[in-house]
Amino acid sequence: MPDQFLFATEVFINGLMAGVLYALVALGFVLIYKASGIFNYAQGVMALFAAMTLVGIMNGQVPFSHIINAVFGTDIHHFGWHVPAFLAILLTVGVMVLFAWLVQRLVMRHLVGQEPIILFMATIGLAYFLEGVSDLMWGSEIKKLDIGLPQGGSFWIEDMTAGLGSDNFYGFFIDNLDMVATVVAALLVIGLVLFSQYTKQGRAMRAVADDHQAALSVGISLNFIWVLVWSVAGFVALVAGIMWGTKSGVQFSLSLIALKALPVLMLGGFTSIPGAIVGGLIIGVGEKLFEFSVGPLVGGATENWFAYVLALLFLVFRPQGLFGEKIIERV
Amino acid sequence: MFYRESGDFKSSYEQDSQTFPIKFDRFRYYAVLAIAFLVVPFVINDYWANAILLPFLIYAIAAIGLNILVGYAGQVSLGTGGFMAVGAYACYKFMTMMPEVSMFVHVLLAGGMTAIVCVVFGLPSLRIKGFYLAVATLAAQFFLVWLFNRVPWFYNYSASGQISAPERDVFGILITGPNAPAWATYMFSLIFLTLCAVIARNLTRGTIGRSWMAIRDMDIAAEIIGVNPLKAKLTAFAVSGFFIGISGALFFSVYLGAVEVGEAFGISKSFLVLFMVIIGGLGSIFGSFAGAAFLVLLPVVLKVVGVDVLGWPTDIVAHFQLVIVGALIIVFLIAEPHGMAQLWRVAKEKLRLWPFPH
Amino acid sequence: MLDAAKTTDVQAETLLEVNNIEVIYNHVILVLKGVSLTVPKGGIIALLGGNGAGKTTTLKAISNLLRSERGEVTKGSVKYRGQNVHESDPAELVRQGVIQVMEGRHCFEHLTVEENLLTGAYTRSDGKANVAADLEMVYSYFPRLKERRKSQAGYTSGGEQQMVAMGRALMSRPETVLLDEPSMGLAPQLVEQIFEIVKSINEKEGVTFLLAEQNTNMALKYAHYGYILESGRIVMDGPAAELRENPDVKEFYLGMSEEGRKSFRDVRSYRRRKRWLS
Amino acid sequence: MQDGYITADGRKIGGVVMEMKNITLRFGGVVAIKDISFDIREGEIRAIIGPNGAGKSSMLNVISGFYVPQEGEVWFHGEPRPQMRPYEVAQQGIARTFQNIALFEGMSVLDNVMTGRLGHMKAGLFSQALWKGKAEAEEVANREVAEKIIDFLEIQHIRKTPVARLPYGLKKRVELARALAAEPKLLLLDEPMAGMNVEEKEDMSRFILDVNDEFGTTIALIEHDMGVVMDLSDRVVVMDYGKKIGDGTPDEVRNNQQVIDAYLGVSND
């Protein structure tokens, strides 16, 4: 096989994997959008917060130690214990549920029935708030996150495939972490699809997204639904935070991965869980292949805008994204 | 007490469609103008100009522009940063290509250029709606930033890709460059802001404004009763682009003096201006001012209080700043989802009924 | 048809009591200026009044949906079974058996007709079988819905949506239903049918109804008791039968004068006529 | 084209202005309109009735160009109307109200009514930006027309109120005002009286009759209140699940057995 083709294939496969990682973030958006019509800008920061909390708990860091030290002149940083990853994850999930409850209590319930853009704005406020809080709580230095996930290219695959091309071809490079992410993402998607399509709560969730007032009037407790979806979204954020945090360390930029998820959302449709995955794959492959083929001609670094332009092109033909619910236009 | 509509009768429709139908409002408006034009220039110093007033004036222009698009025409855009960059780079190119021309013209031309670009990126809005459109405008944001970063012609082939504003003047008074006096930069921006505000006000109270709002409130119905959606949306993008371009030009040339596109006109700029518009009040010119003032001033005030008055470490203050700004946004939205402008309106309604509670 | 005798035997227990409530929207607009009414268990109570009289507002004040419209009950109290419900969540009220059918349909556009109906059963925990049975019941009331069960509610016609809204409320097996303009936009037969349904549910299952209705004629025909609301105040109340005989009600709400029903074409003067209050 | 005639109460009805020819409209599997033809004459009040989901609103949507029928043609002023966008249809002098009120909630009543006049305002962008010359004069002139309609419909007191705050019935009236402001030749009304009590219906009927009388506006009307329909309309089309089952004067329709079975029911007084 010609090497160029093999290289393209390699890029393609890695694009798929990258797409899965984007999709992980996009999933959180979809959940909240589906359940309340809210475009949750804070999703990225939630991933950051979740990852920071996880690392903090694992390392036995004292939350808010920085302020405590500044105010009381103390010098405390660590409790001096280390929490095993599994337990730390459970505790972090607990923290995310608590966070969901607070969001519902302090923000959402006061904004019932408001227009989407107002709710969107509120989530931006939330993002600021959470960003400040997570820095105050855990400090803004970079933290290493290691819960024992494999990293680095898979030698096995590399060796298996090395013979396919000429000497210039070294076999396919596939990151172990990406493979783990793929499995996790698949499980998440299956679970979430089952939840939202086949359970009473799932149906209620979609009802809430359509009309807050009517949902209230049939006895759906918005508060409960919101705590529920924000918790699930918090969990998804944690998963995304773990994957991305393992890759690049846990620090501020983690919150910016939200920007990589937006074109995915747009392409897959804001309301579709499978859409997030398919969108992710298309975006991942699309941007990597474009960078591979056209990038060198125009000076590279095309990925950021190409993802958006690609999604835009899809939208022009399907304004609700590939799998999004049709936008009902009636008078 | 003084807030009385009664006794302030209007006898013609011209009078009724005035910007400030109530005498007291009108009076206050002239007072603000007088102070802004006749008092501030004489007392202004570098700090006030560069740290507070210039950003306020310039962001207010951008906010008015975006408000036309989002607040009046209902087309949520996250491309503001990119469009400001178009204004800035257009201005830079005009400044360096035609050094002898008045700065005033450069800025206007930059606005015009941005309007054109904005219309091009507004085309998808004919099919794409709501948040899909918002995300789609990010394509403009990222593409434009990439373009200005990538094509050396835009930054005159400078080594690092930064652009810096050469000294330019209006009637012999320096407006750009480090030697431009504070009052001149202030007045220059103020004139543009006043101009933009007046134009925006005129447009929004007339036919165009109503067709924008109709599209915003219910686009299908609007089309059925005779609003041409293509025209309404694209004019909104054009007018909005014009203002945003002006603000981008001023932002670069008068305020910062040198910019790097990714940093100065990145996505965070788009969000910042959008916050201003929403916090201030969608569909309100006054709201654009209020929102810009709020988001320019608040961080400064918090910093001054935290660092200078309370003497806290800068990083804790910076983090608290985020927490407070975030919390305030939420509190504001809960108190009044329609922004500061609406708070003001309700306050007026209450005043009118005063001393009765309702 | 109902007669006066019927009204007396339902006077038993008071289920819902609205006591002199005042409602303000947006902190400034005073809409209800002291409305009181009582709904006895098992009664059908009609709330009548012109556009903007405050019927919808009253119902929302009871079901606590006001808050999400930036409205607020500033005075007075609403009691359900003697309990103050002012603080409770609307969903909580549904669980207690009070459900509102909102004015203007409010279907869940993206859900199918059937899913819409099923959301009505959200608060129920009496098993799938019972829910399925009730679904069939609703379909038997509104056969048209059965035909359209798989289409998204957003794409159904106005009247079909109204049926969905009604059916959805019935799915919750309520104890008390607050009906806001149930007959709006329905074809004449259906209007009658809806009222027949109300009556039969009321009689068979003892469900209490408080209905805001513009179709005074129908409302007074089926209701036991009526309140007439104007500009945020109750201006008249009494047993339905009596109200029907009241000359003012006859003229302004039933469109009848001494000579019987006028043709709409013959109403030459549309200047405002006498009001109880102004 | 047939000639007009004079009605019993002395109104002159002209020739056919609009004719629907064999319209069929499908949405996926649902056939909303099945091969329906009827016409509307100049100056008449034409009612469309039928059970819920019969396709009445869809028919209005076809007329205003929002739905494009799969088969059939709309003839306007004696010639087939080419495929056009809804706003172009509106510019031909067709205005309408909607079944589920479609007012611009963020605007005041006055502004809503003024949107009805958009088609009559032509000032350019620059003139408007400066608010001088044509723009201002035009604004005042059109404002006068709008005010006349506001007076006519007796909604002066809510002129400056945001429509979101209005009760249902008043919204319907504002919608009518907006449609009238366009000074249409053909006015389409989709259940203008839903949610009104008798007194208000009387008022509304009066408005409709007066519009028809004073401006000679042709009116097509959907309504479920048979009293109103029978009293106001000159001719009635009856639809039933997409099919036309009756067409004629109110009396003819009222006595049509098919119509009685499908729609009116027995006890109609």
Next chain:
Amino acid sequence: DLVFPSLSYRTGPYAAGGIPFADGYADYFTLLNERDGGIGGVMTKLIECETGYNTEKGVECYESTKGEGALVYQPLSTGITYQLIPKVTADNIPMHTMGYGRTSAANGEVFSNVFNYPANYWNGASGVVNYLLELNDGDIKGKKLALVYHNSAYGKEPIRTLEELAEKHGFELSLLPVDHPGQEQKSQWLQIRRERPDYVTMWGWGVMNQVAIQEAANIRFPMENFIGVWWSGAEHDVMSAGDAANGYKAVTFHNVGRDFPVFNHIQKYVVDTGKAAGAGDQIGTVLYNRGMYAAMLAAEAVKTAQGIHGTADIDAAMMRDGMQALEMNEAKMVDLGMPNFGPTFNVSCENHGGPGLVGVTQWDASSQTWSLISDFKATDGDVIGALVAEDSSAYAAENNITSGCN
């Protein structure tokens, strides 16, 4: 007081780099106050102002501190530097951009108030190439060098120099931009894996560094052949890749580690007395050292200025003179408790950039330390000098500056 504004960033995407630098900068001045009673008897005063690496906040910081008698600005961001160049010139306040900022500011004839000694990006680029030459016995013809860079003004700085050098030495250069923030670099590293360059150099900042090093490890690129600029060579950049980062290199213009007497003083006078700017745990890290080094150079310039003007309480204009006359020699450094901490150099009116001596450091993952593996050596003055002259004269022409020394 001698006022030193510190435009720091302890928040935002680059906080991890900003914090240690700001701590080092602050602690050194605290040390001077605590130990020596200030400089020449006048106490120093540090005004910290948070910029979040954001130009607008930078301007606000500048405007709010310049009135307080600021002696020298250290904006710590290329963006803010560009912004301030005209402003400080107009206000006659010196600015020191050490190892960043506008490279051609080395030409003091055009940029009268801007200093970027002891080394700039172009020195860095040349330093990398020189080091490669050294490794290959002076011949790198036909070798492949890939530049992975932050797609911003900062990242693009070395391109011109590297292109010139590629021509001169006959190596092949390929460019791989990474967009901010740089969380995703699969494409770039797959390309590197395909092209197999002999060496990779990196102009990265923030999260981009960690990800790049991680990805390099993933594709098993030999770490010894991966050389970053000094902003890509701190502990947190390599830490998250763990052992895989062992052997990674970075060029530098100052020494690393905490094996210097001055740190004992800082520990004693500053940390132990609870006056440290940060938690006190950053001492000896690369960026802390750099911050401290910058502060030291500023303090030395103050001393020089005090000498020139015969007054201890100097102002910004005098400070400029002091900086322009600064001489750093080994004796001084030993005196300060920093033997061989940085190169020795002199500043002059014509040359604000110093001699541009560049060393190389390497990361040892097992001991978790950086160490200097190649001493500070000269870089290619011909190539760089020409580029500086070209760029600065373009700037002078654009802004009507008559160059020359006064």
